[in-house]
Amino acid sequence: MYAPAIVAEAVVNGLLTGSVYALIALGLTLVYGVLHIINFAHGALLTCAMFAVWVAHTALGLDPYLAIPLLTPLFFGLGYVLQRFVIGPASRGNDSNILLVTLGLAIAIENALLAIFRSDTRTLSTDYGFQTVELGPLLIAKPRLIGFAAALATTLILWLALARTDTGKAIRAVAKEKLGARLVGIDVEHVYAVTFGLGCACLAVAACLLMPSFYVNPRVGNAFVLVAFTIVVLGGMDSIPGALLGALFIGAVESLSGLYFGDSLGQLGIFVIFIVVLLVRPTGLFGAKA
């Protein structure tokens, strides 16, 4: 058995990682809630964002946190264009086509990154990368703490935007009733693209928050996206609070099972949860019964 302080530290660290998972899952859940598709390119787009942060830092000397205001609109635009001009037209509204198109995009993006950056794993060196903060008896890495605060703030902003703005209202309308939304004059294709853009913007923020304490290689997104799928399924596919709670829970589970079973088998815990939830309650713990 481990000392309580070590277990507590693992839990806190897990919750902090979970908050960044939440951002990634949020993008996925938003796209699912509105477009009713599972975006298999999500992981590849995250990798893409992480490389963008890395390039911004090495080539332009831009601090990862300062890159947020630059990369977020950039990835919003990228997502908008992808949905409006590639995914939408190519899949013609057919669900299995969307599945295949996003899978095709994922393969193309991931391997294009592999061709450009090769398979080396890269990290950023920042002044604050290894600084820690003392919280009572616990030692917490500073980048994770910043990530936690920023991730929660982003979630809150997104939630407010969906609840309060006109665009948010349009997005919710399309999610609820596509045909009705079209009838009252909402440009559904535009809303789809905006939603997809928001999902990518979440990824850009997540990438900026991850990079100071994480590494990037062309396959890194896969690990995250499988975790994000788990969270989204756990949280009930289209619920923002569900995604947030699911993410914190998964973060803690991953951290604890890593502590007790080692890293590679720790991952197993997540997949087992994933499969069990899918088989037993595919609508998630927080979702409505289908």
Next chain:
Amino acid sequence: MTARDLLPIVAVVAIIALAPLFTSSNTVLNFLTFALIVALAAQGWNILGGFGGQFSFGHAAFFGTGAYATAILQMRFGVNAWVGFALGLAAGALIGAAIGYLSFRSGLRGSYFALVTLAFAEVFRIVANAAEMTGGAAGMLIRLDVRPSNFQFGSRAAFFWIALALVALTLALTRWIERSRFGARLVAIRENEEAAQALGVDTLRTKLAAIALSGGVTGAAGCLYAQYFLFIDANIAYGTWISVEALLAPIIGGAGTAFGPLAGALALHGLGEATKLFAFRVPGIDLALFGCVLVVTVAFAPDGILGLIRRLGRAGRPAPAPAKT
């Protein structure tokens, strides 16, 4: 199924079978054999995905189970390689039935089914990478012992013909499915599951039969891979690459047709070799191209290469007059 149904299969297979007579180049035979192994895995996917409309993103689970089963049986239990092959095929079918039972009974379909198969493959990969039985991360070697009774051959052509024979058998199996009531039920489920159920189709049983067949065929491809390269590890046997290729080949060739997977696998690997040969030796460029090809296929040729050829053929002739009712 009549002799006429089998004629095109015999013709195509006979033409491919002549390849070793025209070239003794190991590179060409290697390429063809590997493409045939992928084609076999893809034929497995096609039974479930093409005919049944259940898109699996984790056929590596069956491929890897076949590969590991035959390797473990031979190396740890001294079982004969041919018996190992048969048992590996059976193991693939069994895992298929088990995953199918769990997911179809819970009513998973569409993206959910894709996700759960993906997760199963990933679980197997992690376990195979850690377990002692499978040799862990170091992988497993099958001892070199070149005897035909041991499923190892001195000439590459012999192995090529065996791979081709298995592909041919699966072509015949697929053709039979196309013509049988079982196939009709499967297609009915693909087109509209509720309607099929309302008409009295036992959807769970039909889907289970399809995924077991599918797992068996893809498992056989895994056995073949292990036997050809005599080495596997978790990232090869249960890796995402084979899940992706088993899906890409039928989609690009023409899902739900007998020849689709073979056409797709040959086209994809031909394209891959061509990019490596002519353009760049940059890693990943061929797969990046495959991804683009997938998007373009879904956008412009929803019935794959074969569908495209048929459509072009039809465009040349005058359209048939609409039937009066």
